[in-house]
Amino acid sequence: GENVEQHPSTLSVQEGDSAVIKCTYSDSASNYFPWYKQELGKRPQLIIDIRSNVGEKKDQRIAVTLNKTAKHFSLHITETQPEDSAVYFCAASTPGTYKYIFGTGTRLKVLA
Amino acid sequence: DSGVTQTPKHLITATGQRVTLRCSPRSGDLSVYWYQQSLDQGLQFLIQYYNGEERAKGNILERFSAQQFPDLHSELNLSSLELGDSALYFCASSKGRRTLYQETQYFGPGTRLLVL
Numbered sequence: 001g002e003n004v005e006q007h008p009s010t011l012s013v014q015e016g017d018s019a020v021i022k023c024t025y026s027d028s029a030s031n032y033f034p035w036y037k038q039e040l041g042k043r044p045q046l047i048i049d050i051r052s053n054v055g056e057k058k059d060q061r062i063a064v065t066l067n068k069t070a071k072h073f074s075l076h077i078t079e080t081q082p083e084d085s086a087v088y089f090c091a092a093s094t095p096g097t098y099k100y101i102f103g104t105g106t107r108l109k110v111l112a
Numbered sequence: 113d114s115g116v117t118q119t120p121k122h123l124i125t126a127t128g129q130r131v132t133l134r135c136s137p138r139s140g141d142l143s144v145y146w147y148q149q150s151l152d153q154g155l156q157f158l159i160q161y162y163n164g165e166e167r168a169k170g171n172i173l174e175r176f177s178a179q180q181f182p183d184l185h186s187e188l189n190l191s192s193l194e195l196g197d198s199a200l201y202f203c204a205s206s207k208g209r210r211t212l213y214q215e216t217q218y219f220g221p222g223t224r225l226l227v228l
Contacts, residue, residue, distance in 0.1 A: 032214040043114065043202065043219040044155065051213050089155060093214035098168040099145070100217065102155040 002027045004092050006103025013080050014111050021106045023090035024072040030092040033073045034100070035064060038087045047088075048075070080110045115139065116205050116220035124226045130191040133223045135203030137184055143167070143208025144186040145217055146178055149200040161186055162208045193227045200224050 003026040013019050025033075031052035036044035050057045050064045050073065057064050061080075066073040077084055087107050091100035115138035125131055137144050146158040157170035161180035172178075175193075180186040190197060204217035 031212070034216065036219075043221050045114075045219070046216055049216065095212060095214070098143075098160055098162070098208075098214070099157050099170065100155075100214070101157070104154040 002030075002092070002094065002097075002101045004090060004101045004103040006090050006106060008106060009104065010107045010109070012109045012111060015080060015082060017080055019075075019077045019080055019084070019108055019110075021075045021088055021090070021108070022072060023074070023092075023103050024070075025092040025101070026071070027092065027094050027101075028068075028071060030071075030094045032093040033064070033066060034091050034093075035075050036089045036091070038089065038105075040086075044089060077108075080108075082110050082112050084108060085110045114218040114220065116203060116218050118201075118203050118220040118223050120223060121221065122224050122226075124228065125193060126228055127193055127195060129193050129227075130189065131193065131225065133188040133190070133201050133203075133225075135186045135188070135205075135220055137186070137203075137205030138218055141205035141207050141218075142184060143206045143215075144180055144184070145204040145206075146172075146186070146188050147202040147204065147219075149202060149222075150196075151199070153199075155202065158188070167208075190225070195227050198225055198227045 034049035038044040063076040090103040117136045143162045147155045158172040160168040203220045206215040
């Protein structure tokens with residue numbers, strides 16, 4: 001069945017360093033890949049997304065890259081700040097399925 | 113604030129009981145999704161409704177059911193509750209249009225269910 005693997009499960013970085021989270025999806029027909037940030041006890045919030053017709057998208061300190069051949073996509077956060085500490089979820093969606101398949105999440109800790 | 117509302121925020125009940133969780137989508141959104149998030153776990157898709165009709169189903173237990181009403185709010189019914197049903201239950205909404213790319217889903221604040 002459809003599956004999204006996410007690594008690492010936890011990630012600690014020093015403030016100012018970069019963080020990279022990787023996801024691999026199984027369904028080659030998937031064409032939409034959102035990333036959500038979830039702070040403790042709060043709702044998941046969309047931070048960036050990418051469609052399969054582009055290879056990279058950037059929004060200030062956050063970027064996402066997509067490699068359709070390898071079926072993986074990555075979240076890049078540069079110049080990390082303590083407020084970036086949260087759990088990050090990737091997801092993949094296939095046309096016609098009307099649902100997201102989420103990765104298992106990455107707990108990011110930015111150490112001041 | 114995403115515009116998606118969920119009630120109640122917290123719910124404490126006993127095993128064997130039945131509860132109803134409620135969700136109101138963002139204005140203009142016709143589609144509602146339900147997710148379960150157990151402690152330190154990911155988001156498990158349960159079910160999706162579009163304009164009152166079930167559109168997609170995930171790993172939803174038979175003890176769980178949902179519906180979407182004409183005013184587009186949705187309810188998730190959980191019955192014969194077990195300890196393992198304790199979790200955060202999120203509702204999300206989107207316009208639900210049949211487009212090439214899946215639309216962004218906006219999540220509500222969630223209902224925290226504790227089964228004792």
